[in-house]
Amino acid sequence: MNAPLSGALDPKGEHSIGAILMAAGRLRADENERIVRLQRDKGLRFGEAAVKLGLASETDIRYAMARQFDYPCLQAGESKVSPRVIAAFNPFSAQVEALRALRSQLMLRWFDPSAGRKLLAVVSADRGAGRSWMAANLGVVFSQLGLRTLVIDADLRRPSLHTLFGLDTGSGLSTLLLGRPAPDALRPVPGLRSLAVLQAGVVPPNPQELLSRPMLGQLLQQYSAAFDVVILDTAAGERCADGVMVAARARAALMVARRNTSRMAAVRRYAERLRESGVGLAGSVMNGD
Numbered sequence: 001m002n003a004p005l006s007g008a009l010d011p012k013g014e015h016s017i018g019a020i021l022m023a024a025g026r027l028r029a030d031e032n033e034r035i036v037r038l039q040r041d042k043g044l045r046f047g048e049a050a051v052k053l054g055l056a057s058e059t060d061i062r063y064a065m066a067r068q069f070d071y072p073c074l075q076a077g078e079s080k081v082s083p084r085v086i087a088a089f090n091p092f093s094a095q096v097e098a099l100r101a102l103r104s105q106l107m108l109r110w111f112d113p114s115a116g117r118k119l120l121a122v123v124s125a126d127r128g129a130g131r132s133w134m135a136a137n138l139g140v141v142f143s144q145l146g147l148r149t150l151v152i153d154a155d156l157r158r159p160s161l162h163t164l165f166g167l168d169t170g171s172g173l174s175t176l177l178l179g180r181p182a183p184d185a186l187r188p189v190p191g192l193r194s195l196a197v198l199q200a201g202v203v204p205p206n207p208q209e210l211l212s213r214p215m216l217g218q219l220l221q222q223y224s225a226a227f228d229v230v231i232l233d234t235a236a237g238e239r240c241a242d243g244v245m246v247a248a249r250a251r252a253a254l255m256v257a258r259r260n261t262s263r264m265a266a267v268r269r270y271a272e273r274l275r276e277s278g279v280g281l282a283g284s285v286m287n288g289d
Helices: 017-023 029-042 046-052 058-068 094-109 131-143 173-177 207-211 214-226 242-250 264-276
Strands: 119-123 149-153 186-188 195-198 229-233 252-258 280-287
Touching (some): 131 195, 131 280, 214 229, 229 242
Antiparallel strands (some): 186 195
16 A cells, blocks of 8 residues: 555544445445444554454545545446546556656646646547547546646547537537537536536547638637646547647647557657657557556
């Protein structure tokens, strides 16, 4: 364990670990009393006593601590969000620690609201690099800082953010790019306050033409005023110019590649195309084992 299992000083308070676990259906009232008795008899922390009795797991205790310290996260089985959005469900895993480290680097290298740097495109040269996964999970970890965060699915060819966030199909970016009203296009994610998603919407026959319209710039200007961080998922760069066009609007990109899958020559060519279009590379990340 990287941190001690803790417990509230007031074992009967509504914000105690026991109360949180009981509210979540992970602990019964009689089990909570057993834990409290052992905690007092042996001078243990609540979490230590719960694990010692086998009435809660370390995962349960960490879940409760996240709620106790007002750290937004989701409970498995009680959300439409896909388990692949690990930052929402397992904030103490090694993968999420790596995402937090990436978040810190991006805040140092690019994000600066006072300078108007709020937009970041997540790009990859080829399919299967994990670009959408990265965009979704980065959105979660930025929102967990309390920053108003918007994740936009600007991949109008093979969109997937609606699946990752468990959204019903409906209006989205493609509708807005046509200049049509879509008052419910921005969807908050229940349980993850500060996070909203703009799904791609209906896949159009002319994605590149839609993304080239001035409306995209107008929308991003509007969202930059309303949010602290705006992350854009994009189409893979191997077969179309969509990703470059979106990244040029954002002015910065995070390059995603997959170990043992992505072709480094293709990644370098795509990075050069981005630079030629005036896009700064805020960083690069390698997915996979």
